[in-house]
Amino acid sequence: MDKDSQGMLDSSLMASGTASRSEDEESLAGQKRASSQALGTIPKRRSSSRFIKRKKFDDELVESSLAKSSTRAKGASGVEPGRCSGSEPSSSEKKKVSKTPSTPVPPSPAPAPGLTKRVKKSKQPLQVTKDLGRWKPADDLLLINAVLQTNDLTSVHLGVKFSCRFTLREVQERWYALLYDPVISKLACQAMRQLHPEAIAAIQSKALFSKAEEQLLSKVGSTSQPTLETFQDLLHRHPDAFYLARTAKSLQAHWQLMKQYYLLEDQTVQPLPKGDQVLNFSDAEDLIDDSKLKDMRDEVLEHELTVADRRQKREIRQLEQELHKWQVLVDSITGMSSPDFDNQTLAVLRGRMVRYLMRSREITLGRATKDNQIDVDLSLEGPAWKISRKQGVIKLKNNGDFFIANEGRRPIYIDGRPVLCGSKWRLSNNSVVEIASLRFVFLINQDLIALIRAEAAKIIPQ
Numbered sequence: 001m002d003k004d005s006q007g008m009l010d011s012s013l014m015a016s017g018t019a020s021r022s023e024d025e026e027s028l029a030g031q032k033r034a035s036s037q038a039l040g041t042i043p044k045r046r047s048s049s050r051f052i053k054r055k056k057f058d059d060e061l062v063e064s065s066l067a068k069s070s071t072r073a074k075g076a077s078g079v080e081p082g083r084c085s086g087s088e089p090s091s092s093e094k095k096k097v098s099k100t101p102s103t104p105v106p107p108s109p110a111p112a113p114g115l116t117k118r119v120k121k122s123k124q125p126l127q128v129t130k131d132l133g134r135w136k137p138a139d140d141l142l143l144i145n146a147v148l149q150t151n152d153l154t155s156v157h158l159g160v161k162f163s164c165r166f167t168l169r170e171v172q173e174r175w176y177a178l179l180y181d182p183v184i185s186k187l188a189c190q191a192m193r194q195l196h197p198e199a200i201a202a203i204q205s206k207a208l209f210s211k212a213e214e215q216l217l218s219k220v221g222s223t224s225q226p227t228l229e230t231f232q233d234l235l236h237r238h239p240d241a242f243y244l245a246r247t248a249k250s251l252q253a254h255w256q257l258m259k260q261y262y263l264l265e266d267q268t269v270q271p272l273p274k275g276d277q278v279l280n281f282s283d284a285e286d287l288i289d290d291s292k293l294k295d296m297r298d299e300v301l302e303h304e305l306t307v308a309d310r311r312q313k314r315e316i317r318q319l320e321q322e323l324h325k326w327q328v329l330v331d332s333i334t335g336m337s338s339p340d341f342d343n344q345t346l347a348v349l350r351g352r353m354v355r356y357l358m359r360s361r362e363i364t365l366g367r368a369t370k371d372n373q374i375d376v377d378l379s380l381e382g383p384a385w386k387i388s389r390k391q392g393v394i395k396l397k398n399n400g401d402f403f404i405a406n407e408g409r410r411p412i413y414i415d416g417r418p419v420l421c422g423s424k425w426r427l428s429n430n431s432v433v434e435i436a437s438l439r440f441v442f443l444i445n446q447d448l449i450a451l452i453r454a455e456a457a458k459i460i461p462q
Contacts, residue, residue, distance in 0.1 A: 134164065136163050137194070137195055138163065138195065138199065138203055139166075140174075140191070140192055141192050142160050142162060142203055143156065143162075143171065143175060143178075144178070145207040146207060146208045149243065150211075153168070153171055156208070161206075204243070204245035205250065207245060209254055210243070213241060213246075214254075214258065216234065216238055216242075217234075217254060217255045218263060218264045220255055221266055222264045223266070226252065228248045228252060229248075231252050231255070232248040235248060235251070341443075341445040341447075343448070345357045345359055346358045346361070347402060347443060347444045347445060348443040349376065349394075349442055349443075350440060350441045350443060351382075351439070351440045351441075352381070352382075353380065354381055356376045358394065361395065362393060362394070363375040364376065364390055364393050365393070365394065366388055366390045367379050367384045367385075367388065367389050368389075372390070374389070381438050382438055383437075384436065384438065386410060387408065387436045388408030391406070392405055392407055393407060398456045399456060400449045400450075400453040400456070401426055402426065402427040403426055404425055406419045406422065406423055406424070407422075408421060409421060410435075412425075412433065412435050413432075413434040413435075414427065414432070415431055415432050416432075427442050
């Protein structure tokens, strides 16, 4: 067959195919129109495949009623009778069939785990960053080095000085997180890689000593005087036993510490003495040589002591200058009874707490303040806020009689009799003087008053 006949055959097949396709389409369209006319609906309209819950129109209500009736007519196998006859489904049924598999019933629980995973992922970085904020990269490196050296988290907690104070539980949780938590371990490793080499060297120099290292150091005798060359030679002879950051100086410092705590092999701890040979604190204090103690001078303390000493001396000097002004002495009552009178005491005003000795012919009673100085301060006996600053005056006349004059606002009671302001009253021996609920007994030195009266009698005849 030549090319022209082949081309004509192909064109005829294409034409027949298109013709048959058009005839099928026209037959389908005719069936759709017939079904729509039979159902009384309008032609097909455009609609979205998304499911929107809305009110149904009249035509949709008819379709739904037909669909319900058709489902009721299904047999036990669940297949419609019309489908078994090989008839084609209507357009509404096609829509329902096409929509049923796209309903999101099975994937509905799927978003829940996805959402939980997303929430967990969002929470984890916050917790990690908070944890990393407390645990610095230097702390993690210290922890790793110390655990590798001692294999004991308790020793690490007691011997390593971190950037902040961690409890034993926090140290354990951090170590387990570095071991088993991939997120924390990854972040911690990244942070430790960014440390400066000098910082890493400083951290490695603080690593704890292992038992093997301390065992090698304990073999150095305590009586010997090892030098840096001794420990350098020890490093060369045992390179695998010592940590990579050990130096001769660090070994010497740790050996001196072990020697101080009697941890070397040739050292033995002396037992405590028993019996009377136990040294107590006072005996040990007596053995201390004061000349060997370093006396640290405190210039500020010395200056304060000098100023206080100067102030006290000034007060003592002022009191010594005022001694001649004090004519009344105040003695506190003690268990021992002291004599009431002496050769200079004219009378005594005795209370429950104190007694006032009258050694001049005129004394003032009241309440002493900074601006008002008096002879007898009644506030020494008890509460005296109701007493005036100058409550009264006691005078001795030339004839040997004592009188009290009230100069305060409140009255003074002498043997129960009130003495008002501006008035005076004669005091006798054993008179009870009451001033604002404070009671005193006025006692007169009879011998000294008799001498005064005799001298007054001699002077009057002349």
